[in-house]
Amino acid sequence: MAGTKVQSEVPKTRQRPIVRLGVLLISHSLLVSVLCCTAGVLALLLLPVLAKNTYISENALMPGSASSMLSNQEVSEANKLIKDITSLYSKPSTAAIESRRLIAQYMSNLGAEVNYHKFHPQPNEFHPLHFFSSPDAGMIQENFSCASYGVNTVGVIRAPRGDGKEAIVLMTPYNSVNGDLQEALPLGIAYSVFSLLTQVTWLAKDIIWLVADSQYGEYAAVAAWLRDYHTPVFSDLSSLNTELCHDSSYILDLKENSNLERKISYEFRRSGTMAAALVLKVAYRNEVEDTLSIFAEASNGQMPNLDLINIVNYLAVHRQGYRVKVEKVWSLLNSKWLKILGEIFESLGKFVKSLNPDWKFGIPVAEYIEGTATLASSLYYQAIGVPTGPHGAFRDYQVDAITLEISPRVSFNNKDRRNDFLLQGGRLIEGVIRSVNNLLEKFHQSFFLYLLTSPSKFVSVGVYMIAFALLVAPLPVVAASLYAETHNLIPTSEKEKSAADDELGSVIRSWKWLNSAKRVFIVHLWGAMVSLFPYFISQIPNCTPTTNFHVWFLLSVFSLVILKWILGSPFSQLCGLQPQEEWAILKSVTISSFFIGLCLMSVINFATAEIGALLMVPTSLMAHPLKLDVRGGRFLRFSRAICNLVLGVISFPPATFFILKGMFEGYSGINAGDFWNWVESLWAWNSATYLYIGMVHLPCWILCVHVLLHPC
CATH class of the missing domain: 3.40.630.10 (Zn peptidases)
Known part of the structure; x- marks a missing residue:
């Protein structure tokens, strides 16, 4: 028909459901982190309740x-x-x-x-090439x-x-x-x-x-x-x-x-x-x-x-x-907080049973405490990797x-x-x-x-891996969220979607994350170097464990200072990042590398990955420059700074060892040589946990401290 104007509308392209879900999780990364970490810790505490009776399968x-x-x-x-x-x-x-x-x-x-x-x-002697290999022919x-x-x-x-x-x-x-x-x-x-x-x-x-x-x-x-x-x-x-x-x-x-x-x-x-x-x-x-x-x-x-x-x-x-x-971990049998937790689970079990007698949940308090003490021992001895x-x-x-x-x-x-x-x-x-x-x-x-x-009771891998999966689930989400927020990749309206897509391509081409990736890689190399120091320290004659620990600590700090000088060289400013962008991208890459390290460790020794995630995931997620929190002057920011300091101390491997040893055995006879003796037993038995501490946990801790002390 003449004079008729035909208007054609361009159909809107709809994103796939998996992409929309990913964008939703990234945009609400804080809520996802809180829910997953809380659920992961709760799932770990629920393992004695979820344990099944053993049975003969064959x-x-x-x-x-x-x-x-x-x-x-x-x-x-x-x-x-x-x-x-x-x-x-x-x-x-x-x-x-x-x-x-x-x-x-x-x-x-x-x-x-x-x-x-x-x-x-x-x-048994430490040798860096003997990990995951059979002993000598003798x-x-x-x-x-x-x-x-x-x-x-x-x-x-x-x-x-x-x-x-x-x-x-x-x-x-x-x-x-x-x-x-x-x-x-x-x-x-x-x-x-x-x-x-x-x-x-x-x-x-x-x-x-x-x-x-x-x-x-x-x-x-x-x-x-x-x-x-x-x-x-x-x-x-x-x-x-x-x-x-x-x-x-x-x-x-x-x-x-x-x-x-x-x-x-x-x-x-x-x-x-x-x-x-x-x-x-x-x-x-x-x-x-x-x-x-x-x-x-x-x-x-x-x-x-x-x-x-x-x-x-x-x-x-x-x-x-x-x-x-x-x-068992005998000190847990007299734990008051464990008794309170057992009473809560026992009350929940009675409530669930009142709703439906066929539902079985909850165990007596004494059984829960003993089950938790046994579970902690089983988890610990599997994690250290020593027979x-x-x-x-x-x-x-x-x-x-x-x-x-x-x-x-x-x-x-x-x-x-x-x-x-x-x-x-x-x-x-x-x-x-x-x-x-x-x-x-x-x-x-x-x-x-x-x-x-x-x-007569056990927890299978299909049950206790849930706690680990919940603990590590926020890591890729927060890493993606930090990267997206730094580059304004999260669209807030339909009108901004096309602009964000155009910007995505330019950001990928800019390789702004390369500087942070270089830093993370060098710190992990430092972790490998720190793991090799004991081999040379053990060659020093007539040294006590305390002296060996001090030498190890000083060598590690000295090598870290050298790396700090390298990281602070003009090469670190090639990408032209702003300070607020720099720490965010560094945290994103750090979390990503830690996520990969935990997943690899879960294949070798699941118990080590479970304990490592419990200690280090909250530290890595909450890492935020202290200068920004103190400058903000708000109560929530100040609380986050305090939590970061506490988590930073707890997740430091020597501090973790001394805290746990003091809780279970008392603080009276603790000395620096105890940590050396414990680590020495790990490398003497070719435990993969030693490699995890030196090449995954410690580098991640150093990078988180670097984020905390970042001069914004």
Whole structure:
């Protein structure tokens, strides 16, 4: 139609829902941070309430399905072994020699294949290239002392129904130099079980009894044997050792007993893949009842399959009448704030139950306090990455292993009670071995990532990762918000959207964040350098831990001053940033790098990432120049400055260590050397937590302090 004006409207482009959600979160980053951090801490405190009862996932285990076959006959033979060993203590000069020969003879009399394993103990030393790598091969060095060698005694029972491709290891540490009755009792328990297993017909897996020479440390002896077990040496080391050590015949006097010579040798005895390993120890703690303590944490937070702990707990409680214990943070049991929190959760549980009886929430106050103390211990020992016993050496080779420490309610000198004690402990070990013997494959059905709140309750990774996810969720949101606010990228109306899109391209091309990224990168390099300082400091002779700590601190500060001079050079002004833009972008890049570091650490050791997020996320989110807060003169700004100072002190690694140590153990005996000793244990055991502290946590803390002290 002529004269008709056709007006065409340009259709509005609508953003995708995910983009709109991202813009919404970024524009309300403060609210998101408060809600997520509060929810993360609350989720962490709720873990004892959300813990589930343990259960046997692998039906083939069938713990307790068969009656125990261990009788008083095996116990009497075990008592004879204990008596013979303890009688050697009156001859300290020859006790070590004779006790090894005696144990080997008892093993050999049962028909087992017996051999001695000589090893040279390797002290744990810090080396920057040994993280995440296997230990050295342990070859004989040119300069050595024959007296410094340890000797393990190993007995192997071949399974009548097996093919030699699988084995179960029973390990008992024994100090042949300073042995006592407490050291001899585990040998008696293990010997009674070993004697029984030579007679049964149902055995489908070989049994290896390792009597580890613990005079140089339990872990060192087991680690040396496992290293040689999995790394065969194709040379005649037995003859080499005999030629080099003229007194090596003291271990086995070939002239006195030719029959024993034919049964025992230095040739390394092997079996197949290890299905599981049990470390048996005995300790007298003046308990009210017979107790069994379970230690499961291995290096870098590794845990055995939960089914192994479950069958031990089931057999110990329901078959042998033990009170099973796991480690706790004992100081939390008397915590008043924890009691108040438990009362709140208990009241909430009663209220929820009144609404619907089928809803189960809340636990008694006493159970919550004990569960929290156990959870804190489990989280701590997983986080530091140091094994809690010699079972950690097995876990390094992906063998499920735990340490069992039995504590009787009466003294070891009570001979009438000793038979019952040996029978009770032997039947527990027999039941566990019988359950593992039923497996047709390795443990895989149950959990490998979990936290214990009691011997019969656990929190799986699917539950406790929620707290970590909530804690770290604000980090990318705040980082994006800071960057967007600095460059005015958050549109406030429909009219500004197109202008913001045009500006986005120009900002990306400007690379204004490059200066801050350079600073963050250099500070992380400084963190790596600080992590290497102890390697050189440890070479200084005759230095106390306190002196080493002071030297480490001074070197770190001196290197930081040099970096500060580099960061303050004219090169830092190339991008032409305003002061208010500079600190905001620096904080944004810092938070981004910390988020990446936490996510990487969660893959290596989740417990370390959880504790690191709890300490450092609030510090990094609240970091704001103190000069601006003080200049503002408002109460909220002044409160934020105070919170920043408090969080800055708490999140500093040495301060965190001393605060926690003082809370749990008291402040009376604290000195600077304690922190050095603690860190030394981390690097000596190649703990990834040491790398996290030096290369993630400390650089992030330094950058946050830099933001706080920024001269706006």
